[in-house]
Amino acid sequence: MEVKHLNLYLQGSTCRWVSLLCVACLSFFLPESGSGQTVIRGSAPAYAGSTISIRGYHNYITYTTKVLASSPIGKDGTFELKLDEPHAEVLLLAMEYMELNFYAIEGKVYEVKIEEFDLPATHPQLIIVKGPEGDLNKLVPEFDDTLLSLTDDYYPYIVKNIKRNKVDSVFDSLGAISKKNAGSFMQVHVDYKIALVKQITNKKRISQFEKEYIIDRPVREDHITYVQFIRQYFSNYLSTLGSESHVNSLENLINTKKDVLGILDLLKADQRLANDTLRELVLLNGLYELYTAPGYREQMVLDLLDSLAAKSKIAAHVEMARNIRNSLSHLRKGTIAPDFELLDAHGVKRKLSDFEGQYVYLNFWAHTCPPCFKEIEVLIDLAEKYGNKVVFVNISLDKSETKRKQFLSGYDLHHR
Known part of the structure; x- marks a missing residue:
């Protein structure tokens, strides 16, 4: 039996993990860019020659995105992004097939550095080298981590709905401290992150809770945390x-x-x-x-x-x-899948439409993706079992041809 197991490559693409690190120099203050223009500049040596972009969400229901600004990353690894139009605070910094959460206040200047390390030793990091006072890239993760820790500490009380006054008091105190001298985005974020917890502890005081967080509050469909709360509260x-x-x-x-x-x-x-x-x-x-x-x-x-x-x-x-x-x-069921063309392992151009009328399993992988190693092993077994009925297509997101070949050399893959 011939196993249909095709490997295709997306040139100049890669899949990486990124953690967000805000370093001590956040206390430095950068001047405003003027005229409401937001500027994000920095370096990403590992991505030299690629394109970096800032993406914004269309809305917080579908979470689809649109490009707000883009810039080539120079040979020296530097780049500069400028946003001239109004934008939400929650953005995505995107390079190749990697996306990082990034908070940006209109009219401010940010200096960042993106460092890449080989997995599994560590993950690439987005380092905020310099940012404005009260940078959300620091405040939001710090608050979220503290809230998560408190939720864990008081979890028995929360799920049993006991000692409500004590639990509410603890979270209200956290909210008051976190909102002190904070901007409007952070204030709404704090309120509705806490509301997601308090809706459990206030089941017997639901009318009071709804009045405080729903009825008497302005609607903020432009704020990600508010919409997350509304979507959860009115789920189904x-x-x-x-x-x-x-x-x-x-x-x-x-x-x-x-x-x-x-x-x-x-x-x-x-x-x-x-x-x-x-x-x-x-x-x-x-x-x-x-x-x-x-x-x-x-x-x-x-x-x-x-x-x-x-x-x-x-x-x-x-x-x-x-x-x-x-x-x-x-991509509604029954519609024609969008076609694309890539090179296979032998340098031959292949199109998705080449397999028209057949069942096709698409798998996207990269050498920097630990779960991909397990997935490939499972797919090899599936291909051996169902290869006469299904075409298994593995699409590489790796930028480096050397690393891609090293990855494939460890597996017994049959190519068409």
């Missing part, structure tokens, strides 16, 4: 609502009538959703969840997103509805 909201007998018309409104305004009117009965903006945000997330939920037709969900994009008076929601729709339908 539409599907649960549709299963209740007194609102069984919801499924009909979605599957038959495609009546987005009727659905919004139905949700308005929930006093927590009296705010038009929040109500639409919950609906957008609910439709995103319902796309794969039993009992709901995919095309109807897509049509409702089109309808919401056409009828919403909230500009951010118009774009969000369009993006969610595109995200859901892009």
Whole structure:
């Protein structure tokens, strides 16, 4: 039996792990760039000749991204990125197939350094060499780590819902300290990270909790932590609502009538959703969840997103509805997979469409990926067993041809 096990290479690409390290020199203050321009400059010697970019999220439901700025990395490993347009604080610093979380405040200047080490000894690091006072790249991880530690310490009380006043007092004190002299992003981040914990301890005081964190608060669909909280708090909201007998018309409104305004009117009965903006945000997330939920037709969900994009008076929601729709339908089951062309191990050009009509298993790997070693071993066994029915295609993300060949030399792979 011939085992169909093809290895393809993405030239100039690599897969790496990155940890974020904020060093002591964060206390240095860099002057503002002026005119609201955000500047990120630094060095990445290991990526010389590649392109580095800053990406922003379209929204915090699909988490799809768009390029805000890009720059070549010079032969000396240096680069400079400039963001002239308004942007959210949460960004991604992307090189090749690696993405790093990065926080940037508009109009500030950041100096960074990216160091690469061979795995498994250590991971590449993004070092903030110089940043503005109150740099979120330091404040957010520090707070999150402290919150996680406290949550672990008080976990028995949290899950048993006992000593609520004591638990709330501890987390409120942490919040007060963390928000002191902090900017608006950090204040909202702290509040809603703590809210994710307190929603468990406040089950018997739910109306008070909802008033504090939902009803009496401004809607912040532009803030990642706020949206994470809303998505978790209203998780499966539409599907649960549709299963209740007194609102069984919801499924009909979605599957038959495609009546987005009727659905919004139905949700308005929930006093927590009296705010038009929040109500639409919950609906957008609910439709995103319902796309794969039993009992709901995919095309109807897509049509409702089109309808919401056409009828919403909230500009951010118009774009969000369009993006969610595109995200859901892009690789929809039954659609034609996007074609691509790469070189195989023998330097021959191969296209995905070459395997039209066959079952194809795509596996992406790199020599810097520890789990990939195990995956390759499993795929070899699968190829031996199902190679007459399935084409197994391994796509390398490695930039270095030498390291790629070294990786492959340790495995008995059969090539077509």
